[in-house]
Amino acid sequence: MEILQQRSTTAQVWEAAEEFIRLFHRENHHAGDPRDRLAAVRAELAETGTYRHTPEELVHGARVAWRNSNRCIGRLYWNSLRVRDRRELADADDIAAQCFEHLREATNGGRVRPTITVFAPDAPDRPGPLIWSEQLVRYAGYGDHHSVTVGDARNAPLTEALLRLGWSGGPGTPFDLLPLVVQGVDDKPRWFDTPRDAVLEVPIGHPDEEGWADWELRWHAVPAISNMCLEIGGIHYPAAPFNGWYMGTEIGARNLADTDRYNLLPAVARRLGLDTSSERSLWKDRALVELNRAVLHSFDRAGVTIADHHSESRRFLSHLEREERKGREVGADWSWIVPPISGSATPVFHRTYEDRPSSTSYVHHPGAQDRAQGRDLV
Numbered sequence: 001m002e003i004l005q006q007r008s009t010t011a012q013v014w015e016a017a018e019e020f021i022r023l024f025h026r027e028n029h030h031a032g033d034p035r036d037r038l039a040a041v042r043a044e045l046a047e048t049g050t051y052r053h054t055p056e057e058l059v060h061g062a063r064v065a066w067r068n069s070n071r072c073i074g075r076l077y078w079n080s081l082r083v084r085d086r087r088e089l090a091d092a093d094d095i096a097a098q099c100f101e102h103l104r105e106a107t108n109g110g111r112v113r114p115t116i117t118v119f120a121p122d123a124p125d126r127p128g129p130l131i132w133s134e135q136l137v138r139y140a141g142y143g144d145h146h147s148v149t150v151g152d153a154r155n156a157p158l159t160e161a162l163l164r165l166g167w168s169g170g171p172g173t174p175f176d177l178l179p180l181v182v183q184g185v186d187d188k189p190r191w192f193d194t195p196r197d198a199v200l201e202v203p204i205g206h207p208d209e210e211g212w213a214d215w216e217l218r219w220h221a222v223p224a225i226s227n228m229c230l231e232i233g234g235i236h237y238p239a240a241p242f243n244g245w246y247m248g249t250e251i252g253a254r255n256l257a258d259t260d261r262y263n264l265l266p267a268v269a270r271r272l273g274l275d276t277s278s279e280r281s282l283w284k285d286r287a288l289v290e291l292n293r294a295v296l297h298s299f300d301r302a303g304v305t306i307a308d309h310h311s312e313s314r315r316f317l318s319h320l321e322r323e324e325r326k327g328r329e330v331g332a333d334w335s336w337i338v339p340p341i342s343g344s345a346t347p348v349f350h351r352t353y354e355d356r357p358s359s360t361s362y363v364h365h366p367g368a369q370d371r372a373q374g375r376d377l378v
Helices: 010-027 035-048 055-067 075-080 092-110 153-165 210-215 248-255 265-272 283-302 309-325 368-372
Strands: 082-085 115-118 141-144 148-151 180-183 189-192 201-203 218-220 229-232 235-237 361-363
Touching: 010 035, 010 055, 055 075, 055 082, 055 115, 055 229, 055 361, 075 309, 082 092, 092 115, 092 180, 092 189, 141 153, 148 153, 201 283, 210 265, 248 283, 265 283
Parallel strands: 082 115
Antiparallel strands: 141 148, 180 189, 201 218, 229 235, 229 361
């Protein structure tokens, strides 16, 4: 099995390293003049082909990578990111255990804390470890979404691959927790059962319709992305799961509503007695709003952190203003920043943005999406 990794020349690493080190010293005045640190990094690069970030550089780099995330609307809080430095770990067992501990700490009893755990980086002589799973928490999908799927249709290929690999499957509900798939250095990918105590789930009910409880809908509290690479100053950390907290539309307008996910809009419309004979009745729109009301109501009732798209849109504009006052340009991808419902009712809709690349960022490397679907897992 071939794992595709990004490769950089020493000259490219130095260019990115110099840019980041100067940024770090400029934004952390206690660090002083960067010349001594730049000389040390250059010498280490010449000797080993790579260099090691100081703990302070790692923390700032992970936070700046969030600040640079063009697709994230919640960047106002970038400087609050908790960084768990686990760079000494490259073995799958250790990584899986720390991923589950990450979930426990980030959940924080429902008061979700933005958190990242950083494992061993790529080195010139070997790639670093990988987390194949798209997120630390994913629900199984049994079947073919073109016909009938129980659970999350997006995860049907991964579920099938795990079953072939020896996973016995869950009880067969729409919300069975999938194992976490981790590949350690010089190892093949392996799966690890997700401990129940590491995952807080929120039952989804409607504020006005009591019958929704019959569906036994739920969703997990922490959206921890795990198949993106953290890049800081030319160094690649391919296993660095990170989370903020959910915006309600991620669950109510995408995860539960998309036709290739849970596809709940027809069921919601029937529950509400809406006319589904024609799309001109706007039954999809009405069902979508009620599903999103249910998500926000349920997280609030459970005391679990969640943002709504109107508040988060205003906060994003506050982030833009704050960054501009500091002389920093903010990149953004309009198609991701604008919420998937009521876009024109939010202030982020009525602006244009530039999708700015950065050498300190979270990126999908080649093969990451295929691995998340379990391709070549068996």
